Amino acid sequence: xxxxxxxxxxxxENNAVLILGGGPVGLLLAVALARYGVxxxxxxxxxxxxxxxxxxxxxxxxxxLLRRLGLTEGIRNLGVPATTPYHVYMITGLHNKAPxxxxxxxxxxxxxxxxxxxxxxxxxxxxxxxxxxxVFESYLKKHCEQNPLIDCRFGWKAEKITEAADGVxxxxxxxxxxxxxxxxxxxxVACDGASSRTRRDLQIPLEGGPIPGYAxxxxxxxxxxxxxxxxxxxxxxxxxxKSGLHGAVICQDxxxxxxxxxxxxxxxxxxxxxxYDAVYRTxxxxxxxxxxxxxxxxxRSAYRHSVAVARSYRSSGGxxxxxxxxAHQNIPTGGYGMNMGIGDAYDIAWKLAAVVQHNGxxxxxxxxxxxxxxxxxxxxxxxxxxxxVHTGMVEFLAAGAHLVEEDSDAGKSLRxxxxxxxxxxxGENTDTGVEMDHRHVSSIYPPxxxxxxxxxxxxxxxxxxxxxxxxRAPHVYLKNGDSIFDYYGPHWTLIQFEDETxxxxxxxxxxxxxxxxxPLKHVILKEEQHAQQIWKVPLVLVRPDGHVAWRGHEFPTFxxxxxxxxxxxGWKNAPLQETADTVPQVAALLGAGSQVVDQxxxxxxxxxxxxxx
Ligand SMILES: Cc1cc2nc3c(=O)[nH]c(=O)nc-3n(C[C@H](O)[C@H](O)[C@H](O)COP(=O)(O)OP(=O)(O)OC[C@H]3O[C@@H](n4cnc5c(N)ncnc54)[C@H](O)[C@@H]3O)c2cc1C
Ligand SMILES: *[C@@H]1O[C@H](CO)[C@@H](O)[C@H](O)[C@H]1NC(C)=O
Numbered sequence: 001x002x003x004x005x006x007x008x009x010x011x012x013e014n015n016a017v018l019i020l021g022g023g024p025v026g027l028l029l030a031v032a033l034a035r036y037g038v039x040x041x042x043x044x045x046x047x048x049x050x051x052x053x054x055x056x057x058x059x060x061x062x063x064x065l066l067r068r069l070g071l072t073e074g075i076r077n078l079g080v081p082a083t084t085p086y087h088v089y090m091i092t093g094l095h096n097k098a099p100x101x102x103x104x105x106x107x108x109x110x111x112x113x114x115x116x117x118x119x120x121x122x123x124x125x126x127x128x129x130x131x132x133x134x135v136f137e138s139y140l141k142k143h144c145e146q147n148p149l150i151d152c153r154f155g156w157k158a159e160k161i162t163e164a165a166d167g168v169x170x171x172x173x174x175x176x177x178x179x180x181x182x183x184x185x186x187x188x189v190a191c192d193g194a195s196s197r198t199r200r201d202l203q204i205p206l207e208g209g210p211i212p213g214y215a216x217x218x219x220x221x222x223x224x225x226x227x228x229x230x231x232x233x234x235x236x237x238x239x240x241x242k243s244g245l246h247g248a249v250i251c252q253d254x255x256x257x258x259x260x261x262x263x264x265x266x267x268x269x270x271x272x273x274x275x276y277d278a279v280y281r282t283x284x285x286x287x288x289x290x291x292x293x294x295x296x297x298x299x300r301s302a303y304r305h306s307v308a309v310a311r312s313y314r315s316s317g318g319x320x321x322x323x324x325x326x327a328h329q330n331i332p333t334g335g336y337g338m339n340m341g342i343g344d345a346y347d348i349a350w351k352l353a354a355v356v357q358h359n360g361x362x363x364x365x366x367x368x369x370x371x372x373x374x375x376x377x378x379x380x381x382x383x384x385x386x387x388x389v390h391t392g393m394v395e396f397l398a399a400g401a402h403l404v405e406e407d408s409d410a411g412k413s414l415r416x417x418x419x420x421x422x423x424x425x426x427g428e429n430t431d432t433g434v435e436m437d438h439r440h441v442s443s444i445y446p447p448x449x450x451x452x453x454x455x456x457x458x459x460x461x462x463x464x465x466x467x468x469x470x471x472r473a474p475h476v477y478l479k480n481g482d483s484i485f486d487y488y489g490p491h492w493t494l495i496q497f498e499d500e501t502x503x504x505x506x507x508x509x510x511x512x513x514x515x516x517x518x519p520l521k522h523v524i525l526k527e528e529q530h531a532q533q534i535w536k537v538p539l540v541l542v543r544p545d546g547h548v549a550w551r552g553h554e555f556p557t558f559x560x561x562x563x564x565x566x567x568x569x570g571w572k573n574a575p576l577q578e579t580a581d582t583v584p585q586v587a588a589l590l591g592a593g594s595q596v597v598d599q600x601x602x603x604x605x606x607x608x609x610x611x612x613x
Contacts, residue, residue, distance in 0.1 A: 011184045015356040016040060018170060018185035020158045020198055023050070024133060025324030025341035026191030027140035027152075031069055032346055034149040035490070036353030036544075041183070042150065043172055045157035049137035051299050053219050053252050053259050056132050056235075057335035057429075061436045062342040063126035064475075064485065064546070071143070072126060078139055079131030080254040082108040086130065086235040088429070090393075090422060092401045093239060093285025099231050100404055100415055101422040105429060121465030121474035121534035124436060125485045130235060132252040133338065158192065161201040163317040187352055188320045191345070194306075196326035202315045204322065207586045208308025208380075211331065211387070215247075215261040216270040218278045218300045223256050224293040228283075239285040242401050244394030247282035256295070261303075270302045286401035305331045305387075307380050307589045313369035321348050321368060328376040333386035334428050336379040336435075343438070344372050350491075350544040354569070359491075359517055363570030367442035374583040375438045381584045382427070382434045382460055389425040396421070432463035438547075440470040441579050446550055446567045458582045467535050467548045476531045484531060485546065489521025492549070492568075493542040496524045497532040505554060508561035509541060515562065518569050541568070 012018055017033055019026045022044025030040045058066070058075065066072050076082065085107045089099035106114065108127045115123035144152045159180075160171040168188045173180050190198030199206060222228060228251075237249040248261045260282035264270055273281075275297045280289035308329045314321045324341030348368050354360030396418050397404065404414050427434075439458060448469045455468035465474030473495075476484050487493070494509055513520040520541075525531065532538065541550040541564070549568040556564065566572035 008180060009182045009184060012041065012186070013039065014186050016185065017352055017356070018168070018183055018188045019043070020161070020170065020188060020190050021192035021196075021324075021326070022046075022141070022144075022152065022154060023191060023193055023324065024055070024137050024140065024338050025345050026189075027137065027144055028066075028069075028342055029189055029191060029323065029345040029349055030144050030150045030152070031071070031140065031147070032349035033353060034147050035069055036350060036357070037149070038349075038353045038356060039149045040151070041185075042144065042152050043156040043158050043170070043183075044152075044154045045175065047155045047175075049141050050134055051219075052134060052217075052301065053250070053257070054133040055136065055335065055338040056130055056250050056252055057339075058129045058131055058136065058342075059335060059339045059435045060124035060126055060128045060432075061438075061472075062339045063129055064124055065342055065346045067126055067485075068346075068488075068546075071140075072129075074139055074143070075131055075136065076108070076129055078135050079129045084108075084130075084233070084254045085110075086128075086429070087232060088236045088238070089231055089234050090238045090240065090418065091231065091285060092241065092397070092404055093287040094227070094230055094283045094290040095285075095287040096231060096405060101419045103422065103426055103429060105235075115475075116477055119477050119530070121476055122432075122463055123475060124432075124463075125475040125483050130252075130254070132257065135253075158197055161188065161190075161198045161320065163202065163315050163319055165317065168315075168317075168319050186319065187356070189348055189352075190320060190322050190326050191324045191341075192326050194325045194329050196322065198320060199310060199322055199326050202320060204315070205311045206308050206329075207311055208306060208329065208589055210304050210306040211384070213263055213265060214270070214302055214304040215263050216273060216278050216300065216302050217259055217261055218275045218282075219252075219257070219259045219298040220275075220279060220294050221256050221296040221298060222258060222292055222294050225256075227290075227292045228258065238390055239282060240390075240393050240397055240401060241286040242397055244392075244397065245390045246285050249282060257298070275300050286397075307331060307384055309373065309376050309380055309586060309589070313373055314365070318362065318365060321365070323348055327372075328380055330380040330383035331387045332383070333390070334379070334383045334431065334434070336383055339435070340372075340376055340379050343375065344368075346545055347372055354491075354544075359519060359569070361570035363443055363573060367440075367444045367570070370442035371438075371440040374441070374579055377584050377586070377589070378460065378582070379434050381589050382431060384589060386428040386431075389421070389428065392421065392425075393418070427461050431461050433458060433460040436463040436472060438472055439468075439580060440547055442470075443573050444549075444568055444570050445469050446564050446574050449552070451553070452551070458580060460582075465534055467537060467540050467551050469548055469550060471548050472546055473540060473542055473548050474534050476534050478525065478528055478531055484525075487523045487525075488542060488546065489519070489523075491519040491544050492521065494520055494522045495535070495540045495542060496522065497528055497535065497538040498524050498526045499538065508555045508558045509539075509550075509564065511558060512561035512565040516565050516569060516571065518565055543568070 016039040086105040111127035283290035323344035456464035
């Protein structure tokens with residue numbers, strides 16, 4: 001990085017990006033920027049990555065993006081083995097003789113086979129992966145430290161963020177020497193988490209609110225697996241008592257690391273609860289505390305769920321962007337938090353890279369919020385829906401949790417009702433619409449042509465494969481077994497399914513891209529009828545993030561091709577299409593009767609020791 005001679009002011013080069021926060025989103029953003037050849041500095045206040053497990057599921061869409069960054073293998077090696085199935089059990093406590101209801105998902109290896117077999121465009125390129133956030137972050141950090149384009153500064157705290165016309169200044173402190181340094185950068189991305197300093201300094205409201213109650217989390221090591229896995233090897237346990245959801249357990253590594261969540265009323269004093277007792281109480285559910293041998297209590301914390309989305313994803317001057325939890329917060333049910341953040345990071349990364357390398361205009365940056373905020377609104381709302389499936393159990397257990405275990409007809413019929421409830425409401429880990437069907441509407445998409453018709457209707461529970469403009473292009477295996485996604489270039493890709501008519505025409509899109517300096521890889525796929533059937537049209541222009549920018553049956557005239565490239569590169573604005581009516585408003589995130597407040601994070605349990613190091 002360029003130093004202007006003054007010790008206390010550090011100017012970043014014009015084509016470098018300053019990242020505030022080295023959580024999963026900040027670290028991943030740096031990797032993605034580096035992949036596009038862009039330098040970055042990460043400022044992270046902590047000396048090391050998180051000790052808290054937090055996220056345990058990297059979903060299939062994130063895994064696809066991580067694959068583009070060459071990270072999937074490393075992550076799978078560190079995560080739960082590919083042969084472990086992902087089982088979720090609903091119980092009233094480990095004293096149960098058998099789970100009351102369950103969701104049973106195949107292991108990664110079987111999912112891979114299943115996806116290959118289906119090959120109808122509905123499946124992702126990569127299955128999901130269980131890996132604890134503590135492991136995920138430390139892996140990413142090592143990766144960042146080895147990359148010469150990334151200056152990874154842990155132990156640096158951002159104190160004040162101010163935006164000027166020509167850049168952003170960030171007052172920071174090197175905590176090891178208590179030296180203040182002011183950084184000056186053209187672009188800043190705030191990945192500084194739920195209580196984002198940046199968001200507050202720039203006065204961007206975070207709209208939403210907390211949901212009732214809070215959880216005491218205990219993260220521990222135990223090899224007492226005959227007891228813990230008494231009802232079967234699990235991924236999650238949801239545990240119920242008379243008043244509904246009592247707690248949950250996450251098996252983090254399929255070996256020895258677990259987290260219990262004990263739900264408490266707002267007025268409870270979590271500090272008076274001993275960590276061991278919290279574990280036993282959680283496992284015991286509606287019955288007596290259930291003791292297991294604990295080898296080590298790793299860490300504990302109290303955590304309050306909020307659902308919230310920032311009103312804007314960028315500063316008024318357009319130089320600071322919010323990504324990850326600084327932009328949105330959700331309930332962990334569904335596991336959308338970090339996954340949304342990964343999507344944010346990838347989106348802003350390729351756009352910033354194009355802008356600082358002059359392969360696109362600043363309009364690309366405006367599209368970041370237009371594209372990512374609706375995705376967050378949908379996922380945040382859905383996390384609430386999934387959460388309510390569990391709280392809905394109160395209805396079944398109101399008469400007493402013991403009935404559910406009885407051999408009587410009443411007990412049997414109650415179990416059947418609960419099983420039915422969970423069979424119908426199984427979206428928590430199967431909502432592929434929310435996870436993969438991100439329909440972008442923004443100013444960098446040319447309007448669809450009349451022959452495009454209508455996109456398939458959006459359904460949160462089902463990904464609908466489509467190459468309609470704005471959709472993530474469907475994944476499909478080609479005849480030789482290769483994944484179509486692996487044919488994408490590093491930047492833009494023109495996929496052409498070849499038959500005679502097209503091989504004759506001149507490639508006006510490639511010519512237009514060359515004229516405007518938009519890096520475009522041209523891929524010709526011959527005799528791939530199956531893939532073409534799923535992709536519908538012979539010509540599809542795919543963006544660096546795998547979303548369809550344009551599609552057609554034949555090459556447009558050179559003039560029209562220029563117009564398309566002008567729009568997708570942000571040089572010329574397209575008329576903005578309306579946001580789909582499937583995108584909820586903020587008030588809908590909270591449900592009836594809740595009040596929308598600004599700056600939810602202020603309200604988060606700072607006093608209860610929210611996850612802070
Ligand atoms: C119990 C639980 C379970 C979850 N399960 C899942 C799941 O299964 N799947 C999923 O996708 N998500 C899950 N999440 C959510 C996930 O943990 C978050 O969405 C994710 O951590 C967000 O990443 P981030 O990088 O945006 O923010 P954070 O992880 O909060 O990172 C922000 C970083 O910025 C740093 N920072 C803050 N302020 C400053 C400053 N002033 N200067 C310098 N550095 C600063 C912080 O120290 C921190 O390292 C879960 C969360 C919890 C609590
Ligand atoms: C920008 O274009 C140049 C030249 O075509 C290319 O080397 C570079 O990788 C491109 N960067 C991005 C982010 O598009």
